[in-house]
Structure formats: structure tokens, C-alpha cells
Amino acid sequence: MTSPADVLQAAREIRPYLSELLTHPDAEIMAQRLDLSLNTAADLEAQSNSILNVLSSAEPTREWARLYLEDRQPAAAILPIIRTYQPLPGKAGVVASPRYRCPVASCHQVWYRRQASDKIPDCPIHGVQMVRESKTAPHDRPATPAADL
Numbered sequence: 415m416t417s418p419a420d421v422l423q424a425a426r427e428i429r430p431y432l433s434e435l436l437t438h439p440d441a442e443i444m445a446q447r448l449d450l451s452l453n454t455a456a457d458l459e460a461q462s463n464s465i466l467n468v469l470s471s472a473e474p475t476r477e478w479a480r481l482y483l484e485d486r487q488p489a490a491a492i493l494p495i496i497r498t499y500q501p502l503p504g505k506a507g508v509v510a511s512p513r514y515r516c517p518v519a520s521c522h523q524v525w526y527r528r529q530a531s532d533k534i535p536d537c538p539i540h541g542v543q544m545v546r547e548s549k550t551a552p553h554d555r556p557a558t559p560a561a562d563l
């Protein structure tokens with residue numbers, strides 16, 4: 415059972431991880447929205463609801479909150495879980511979750527593929543399928559960048 419106090423704690427504990435979970439400037443925007451929720455909501459219940467809305471507005475932070483509040487994972491353990499990609503059964507080892515982003519250059523929606531069976535989602539804003547982003551393998555990027563919509 416998630417209590418408002420737990421949600422407030424989540425809002426504080428997620429702060430150091432926002433820059434890992436979200437791209438710039440989304441991490442700063444979310445930090446500001448969390449501050450606003452903590453400082454301006456009328457009571458604990460309103461603060462809690464406002465924080466859950468903010469955290470649910472992006473997939474990586476929604477998943478972080480779920481792992482923290484429902485699975486009761488300690489904050490320090492959550493980023494590795496989100497980043498960890500479980501290969502198909504039979505393959506040994508784990509590798510970092512590939513990160514996908516919206517191909518629209520101005521869009522900062524990101525998504526981590528944690529299981530090979532996960533379907534690559536469409537950007538919730540632009541409705542186009544997200545593309546794999548990799549610092550080490552730029553050839554994974556599409557040869558022709560998608561035009562801004």
C-alpha cells in the first residue's frame with residue numbers, strides 16, 4: 415500500500431537520478447515540477463497526487479516510481495534495474511538496456527528496452543516509432559534522419 419509519505423519520499427529520492435533517466439532539459443523541467451508539487455500543493459494527499467502525475471509523465475520516471483513504490487526497491491538499486499536488459503532465455507549475461515528515443519530532433523521522449531520481447535513503442539507525442547540510440551554504435555541510427563514534424 416502506497417502512502418502519500420512514501421510518494422513524497424520517492425520525489426526526493428529520485429532527484430539525483432533524473433539526469434540519468436531523462437535527457438536534458440527534461441530532467442531539469444521534471445525537477446522543477448517536483449519542487450512545485452512539494453511546495454505548493456494544499457496537503458499531503460494533494461502533494462502525493464501531484465507528484466505521481468509528474469512522475470507518470472515520462473516512461474523512465476514512471477517505471478522508477480513503480481519500482482520504488484510497488485516493488486519496494488531501494489533508490490540506489492533502481493537505475494541498474496531500469497538499465498539492465500534481460501536477454502532471451504538461454505543467453506548468458508546481461509547487457510545495458512538499449513535506449514530508444516523519438517526520431518524527431520526536438521523531442522526528448524526516451525524509452526529503455528529491458529527485454530528482447532518488449533515491443534518498441536511509438537513516441538506518445540509524435541506517434542512515430544522510437545529509434546535506438548547508442549553512444550558506442552552510431553551505425554544503429556537510421557541513415558536518413560527523420561525530418562522534424
Ligand SMILES: [Zn+2]
Pocket residue numbers: 516517518521522523537538539540541
Ligand atoms: Zn516525439
